[in-house]
Amino acid sequence: MNNEIKICGLRDAPALDAALDAGADLVGFVQFPKSPRHIALDMAGPLSQRASGKALRVALAVDPDDAALEKILAAIDPDILQLHGRESPQRVTEIRHRFGVNVMKAIGIADAADLAQISVYRACCDRILVDAKPPAMPEALPGGNGLTFDWQLIAGLDDKAGLMLSGGLNPANVGDAIALTGVDAVDVSSGVESAPGEKDPQRIAQFIEAARAAFRQRAAPSANEKAKSA
Numbered sequence: 230m231n232n233e234i235k236i237c238g239l240r241d242a243p244a245l246d247a248a249l250d251a252g253a254d255l256v257g258f259v260q261f262p263k264s265p266r267h268i269a270l271d272m273a274g275p276l277s278q279r280a281s282g283k284a285l286r287v288a289l290a291v292d293p294d295d296a297a298l299e300k301i302l303a304a305i306d307p308d309i310l311q312l313h314g315r316e317s318p319q320r321v322t323e324i325r326h327r328f329g330v331n332v333m334k335a336i337g338i339a340d341a342a343d344l345a346q347i348s349v350y351r352a353c354c355d356r357i358l359v360d361a362k363p364p365a366m367p368e369a370l371p372g373g374n375g376l377t378f379d380w381q382l383i384a385g386l387d388d389k390a391g392l393m394l395s396g397g398l399n400p401a402n403v404g405d406a407i408a409l410t411g412v413d414a415v416d417v418s419s420g421v422e423s424a425p426g427e428k429d430p431q432r433i434a435q436f437i438e439a440a441r442a443a444f445r446q447r448a449a450p451s452a453n454e455k456a457k458s459a
């Protein structure tokens with residue numbers, strides 16, 4: 230993973246095109262009927278085809294059984310399956326082997342104790358997504374709640390390889406999130422919307438511009454380093 234930006238929860242061609250035109254590296258299609266970002270498979274399939282070859286296509290599912298997965302993978306043909314539920318490491322391993330799909334497992338982070346899950350899932354996943362832990366309310370979604378968590382927890386990790394940061398990111402805070410945590414990849418959903426499920430093309434472009442600027446800034450040598458090498 231190298232300086233990647235994912236725009237998730239795309240439900241129509243204008244929103245998808247806004248993400249692709251602005252340079253999104255990954256685009257996500259949510260398969261979770263309780264979410265305002267859920268998209269029916271007969272619509273997700275053509276959208277995914279439209280993105281093929283332009284960005285990596287991510288299908289997001291929450292504790293899917295094999296029958297649901299078969300349908301999701303057949304319709305969306307994703308490059309990556311994002312598992313955003315309570316899937317155990319054993320279930321993730323089973324899914325990867327049974328379906329031959331790359332898996333990104335979402336891990337909810339609220340405090341330092343949650344970080345242990347990163348190494349547990351690293352052993353069985355292709356990528357890890359760190360997200361804010363959902364609030365303990367029956368109506369809360371497993372993700373897409375627009376909530377941030379303490380980024381210092383990620384900043385303090387020795388190994389950030391393969392980590393994608395999400396949770397409450399938006400055009401105004403993504404630059405700080407990248408600078409502070411040092412991650413190579415970010416993901417956003419509700420932070421680029423005008424209303425739940427309604428993507429805002431301008432906010433998508435602003436988010437991608439801000440994230441790219443932060444990645445560039447990090448790659449640029451500091452004035453101190455320049456002076457030393459002169």
Ligand SMILES: O=C(O)c1ccccc1N[C@@H]1O[C@H](COP(=O)(O)O)[C@@H](O)[C@H]1O
Pocket residue numbers: 237238257259261264265266267289291313358360370371372373374375376395396397398416417418419420
């Ligand atoms: O977006 C949703 O509705 C959703 C539903 C169920 C599981 C995950 C969901 N979204 C993912 O959550 C994170 C953070 O989202 P946000 O930026 O805080 O809104 C992101 O990976 C979304 O793809």
